[in-house]
Each structure stands twice: as C-alpha cells, then as structure tokens.
Amino acid sequence: MSEEIIIDEARLNQFVPEPGYVEVNQKGHLQVDGVDCMDLRNQFGSPLYVMSERRIRENYRNLVKAFTAVYSRAKVAYAYKANPILAALRILNEEGATAEVISTGELFLARIVGVKGGNIVLNGCYKDRKGIRLAIRMGAVINVDSFHELDMVDEEASRVGIPARIGIRINPIVRTGTLSVWETALDESKFGIRLEKGLEAYKKAKNLKNVEIVGIHTHIGSQIENTDPYRVASTRIMNFVGDLKEKLDIDLEMVDLGGGIAIPFKYIDRAPLEEYAHAILDPFVQKKEEHGLGDCDVVIEPGGSIIGTSTILLVTVGTVKREESGKKWALVDGGANINLRATQGWYVYQSVCCNKMKETKKEVINVAGPLCYAGDVLGYNRELPYLEEGDVLAFLDCGAYTMAILNRYNSYPFPAAVLIKDGVPRIIKRREAMTDLFMGEELI
Numbered sequence: 001m002s003e004e005i006i007i008d009e010a011r012l013n014q015f016v017p018e019p020g021y022v023e024v025n026q027k028g029h030l031q032v033d034g035v036d037c038m039d040l041r042n043q044f045g046s047p048l049y050v051m052s053e054r055r056i057r058e059n060y061r062n063l064v065k066a067f068t069a070v071y072s073r074a075k076v077a078y079a080y081k082a083n084p085i086l087a088a089l090r091i092l093n094e095e096g097a098t099a100e101v102i103s104t105g106e107l108f109l110a111r112i113v114g115v116k117g118g119n120i121v122l123n124g125c126y127k128d129r130k131g132i133r134l135a136i137r138m139g140a141v142i143n144v145d146s147f148h149e150l151d152m153v154d155e156e157a158s159r160v161g162i163p164a165r166i167g168i169r170i171n172p173i174v175r176t177g178t179l180s181v182w183e184t185a186l187d188e189s190k191f192g193i194r195l196e197k198g199l200e201a202y203k204k205a206k207n208l209k210n211v212e213i214v215g216i217h218t219h220i221g222s223q224i225e226n227t228d229p230y231r232v233a234s235t236r237i238m239n240f241v242g243d244l245k246e247k248l249d250i251d252l253e254m255v256d257l258g259g260g261i262a263i264p265f266k267y268i269d270r271a272p273l274e275e276y277a278h279a280i281l282d283p284f285v286q287k288k289e290e291h292g293l294g295d296c297d298v299v300i301e302p303g304g305s306i307i308g309t310s311t312i313l314l315v316t317v318g319t320v321k322r323e324e325s326g327k328k329w330a331l332v333d334g335g336a337n338i339n340l341r342a343t344q345g346w347y348v349y350q351s352v353c354c355n356k357m358k359e360t361k362k363e364v365i366n367v368a369g370p371l372c373y374a375g376d377v378l379g380y381n382r383e384l385p386y387l388e389e390g391d392v393l394a395f396l397d398c399g400a401y402t403m404a405i406l407n408r409y410n411s412y413p414f415p416a417a418v419l420i421k422d423g424v425p426r427i428i429k430r431r432e433a434m435t436d437l438f439m440g441e442e443l444i
C-alpha cells in the first residue's frame with residue numbers, strides 16, 4: 001500500500017487519561033475502569049484484551065442520543081464485523097441496538113444473543129443461499145447487492161414460502177478521502193449497484209413474486225473523519241428515494257445509510273457525533289419533505305465507533321534490542337496475530353507502559369510482535385519509558401477489527417478477553433490451549 005496515515009507523533013505519544021476509564025493509579029500503574037492493568041495481566045495472563053462494559057453502553061447511548069435528536073426514528077445497528085464477541089453483542093442487544101450482519105455466521109450470532117429477526121439487516125456483496133434462507137425465515141431485511149442476488153433471493157423466498165424483505169445497496173459514488181482500503185463507494189468498488197442502475201434494479205425487484213421491497217442501503221467507507229462525504233451520499237440517496245416514489249411508486253419503510261464513523265483516537269480531531277448526525281440526517285429529513293415521502297426508519301450501522309474505544313490490549317515485553325546504530329526494538333508477545341490492522345498501518349494505536357506510567361524519562365523505540373516477518377510491527381517511534389523484560393504495554397482503543405481478525409500464524413494460540421463490569425473483571429473468552437492449535441485437524 002503506497003498511502004499511509006499521517007500522524008501527529010506528539011499527540012500519538014501523549015497519554016491523555018479519561019477519568020473513570022483509563023487513568024494512572026497511586027502505584028503509577030495504568031488502570032481500566034478502576035482495575036489495575038498489572039493485576040489483570042497477573043491474574044489472566046498475556047496477551048489480554050480488556051473490555052469495559054460501561055464504555056460499550058456509553059458509546060452506543062451517545063450515538064443514539066445524537067442521531068435521535070435529529071430524527072426520532074433513527075436506529076443504531078451495531079456492525080458485528082467490528083467485533084463479534086458474544087458478551088458485547090449481548091450487551092448491545094440489551095441496550096436496544098439492532099444488528100448489521102454480513103454472513104450466515106454473523107446471522108447465527110445475532111440469533112444466539114436473541115436479536116429479533118426484524119431488527120437485523122443482512123448485508124454483504126456475497127451471500128450464500130443458506131444465509132439468505134435463514135434471513136428470510138428470521139424476517140431480517142436483506143440488502144441485496146447485485147442483480148443476480150435479486151434472483152437468488154427471489155428463488156430462496158419461493159423455496160421457503162415466505163416473501164423476502166429486501167433493500168438494495170446503492171453505490172452513490174462518493175470518495176471519503178480515507179485510506180483507499182476503507183473506501184467502499186468508488187466507481188471501481190465491488191459493493192452494491194451503481195446509482196444510475198438503481199431504478200432498473202428496483203423495477204426488477206418490483207416485478208419479482210417473492211420479494212417485498214422495504215428499504216434502501218448504502219455504505220461509503222470506514223474511519224471517515226470528515227462529515228462532508230456523508231452529506232453528499234445522503235443527499236444522492238434521498239434524491240433517488242424521491243425518484244423511486246415518483247417513477248416507480250415505491251414507498252420505503254427503511255433507509256439504511258451505513259456505518260463508517262471514525263473511531264475517535266486521541267490523536268485525531270474527529271467531528272463530534274452531533275455533526276455526523278446532521279450530515280447524515282439533515283438531507284434525509286429535508287428530502288423526505290421535499291419529495292412528500294412518508295415516515296420511515298433510518299438505520300445507521302456503526303461498528304468501530306461503538307466498540308473501538310471500549311477495549312485495551314495488554315502485551316508483555318519479552319526482549320529489548322538496543323543496537324549500536326541507535327535502532328531500538330521492544331519485542332512483545334503478540335503482533336499481527338492479535339492486532340493485524342496495526343501491523344498493516346490501517347489503524348494506529350497509542351501505546352503506554354502500564355507499570356511505568358509515572359516515569360518521565362523516555363526513549364524512542366519500535367514495538368514489534370514475535371512473528372517471523374518484518375512487517376510484524378505494532379508501532380514505530382514510540383516514546384516509552386526504558387523498557388525491560390516483563391514490562392506490560394497497553395495498546396489503547398483496540399476494540400474494533402482486532403479480536404475480529406485473529407489468526408494463528410506461527411502457532412500462537414488466541415489470547416483471552418476479559419470484560420470489566422462494575423469494577424469486576426470476568427473472562428468472556430478463554431485463552432486458547434496449545435491443543436486448540438490443531439483443532440479440527442486429522443493426524444493421518
């Protein structure tokens with residue numbers, strides 16, 4: 001990848017405590033929700049994901065508050081792909097979040113945590129027939145991604161004997177200006193049906209016997225810090241919704257405007273949620289009136305902005321290399337296997353040394369994982385205290401797209417995860433044993 005995120009290194013290296021969440025205790029240790037990170041490491045081992053239940057609930061509630069203040073029928077669907085750990089899914093279901101799922105597996109998870117079928121949207125550019133059938137039976141909305149998929153859904157609905165509730169994913173062609181890997185609504189993107197083909201798609205859907213058109217879907221990308229692209233996308237989609245009414249006499253129950261609100265890392269100036277809410281919903285409200293459309297639900301599908309800042313990742317320093325050339329490396333017990341996106345440069349996570357939070361003397365050092373390839377680096381040029389074997393580092397705001405994309409490269413078992421609720425940590429995912437490394441394999 002030729003592009004990279006431009007980072008203000010001074011801010012990246014500056015720890016800003018968040019009272020009640022991550023702060024420094026009297027021992028000079030980092031604590032999360034009042035629990036000392038060194039105690040967590042000693043009790044549960046390393047590497048360790050530490051999630052805060054309070055944070056998950058707060059992040060969800062803040063989104064709901066900001067969006068319903070602009071339009072009372074705004075609904076927040078949590079994008080499971082960001083982190084599908086059951087404990088978080090259960091908490092969010094309890095809060096009233098609906099679910100955005102992308103696979104038969106995620107549909108299954110939604111079912112396990114008790115999300116009602118009508119509160120699920122099934123998205124994605126590839127849907128298998130089994131997932132389509134399950135979604136139809138559950139009463140989920142299927143956001144169809146292609147003309148071919150329209151036929152698949154119609155066929156499966158006919159087989160199941162229940163009409164499929166569908167939306168169609170429309171690509172409004174909007175560049176968000178993030179890393180290109182996050183862009184999903186470019187001319188060349190693989191997702192959805194281009195706006196200019198949209199009427200043809202809805203016309204086809206209208207003529208199908210086994211589908212009921214209920215909505216429309218769009219999603220323009222991830223980690224979007226600038227709210228302008230949302231305004232453009234929302235305006236284009238709503239003009240199109242007006243066309244649907246005028247030209248095809250289609251009334252929608254649901255307009256799903258996707259996810260992508262940036263995770264508010266401390267070193268960026270992310271717009272306040274209220275600004276996102278206005279950028280996304282003002283065009284909706286205005287165009288709804290302009291085109292004389294009926295009331296309907298608006299869905300947004302945030303993933304990272306709900307779960308990202310709820311979690312820290314603890315790792316332990318094994319070895320430190322200080323070379324004569326001046327290069328310094330701290331090698332820790334997890335890298336791309338437990339935080340792939342950091343090593344790819346898609347996300348950059350702040351790091352601190354949990355047991356040396358009050359040390360003022362710092363050195364600049366790279367932090368790398370244990371894996372056998374050069375790109376397994378979690379952070380370059382970090383200002384950290386003089387590190388030694390046994391020190392514990394925390395990577396902050398690591399809740400999204402970390403645990404969701406674990407891998408066992410180099411045969412490291414998956415780490416454990418704990419959830420802190422009312423100051424008490426509980427295991428929500430056990431650490432894998434060595435025997436899990438060959439789970440499902442046959443020794444022939």
Ligand SMILES: Cc1ncc(COP(=O)(O)O)c(C=O)c1O
Nearest residue numbers: 079219222259260301302303304
């Ligand atoms: C269709 C769809 N909705 C929602 C999301 C969630 O995005 P984010 O975590 O950036 O909010 C994604 C992410 O890939 C997506 O593809």
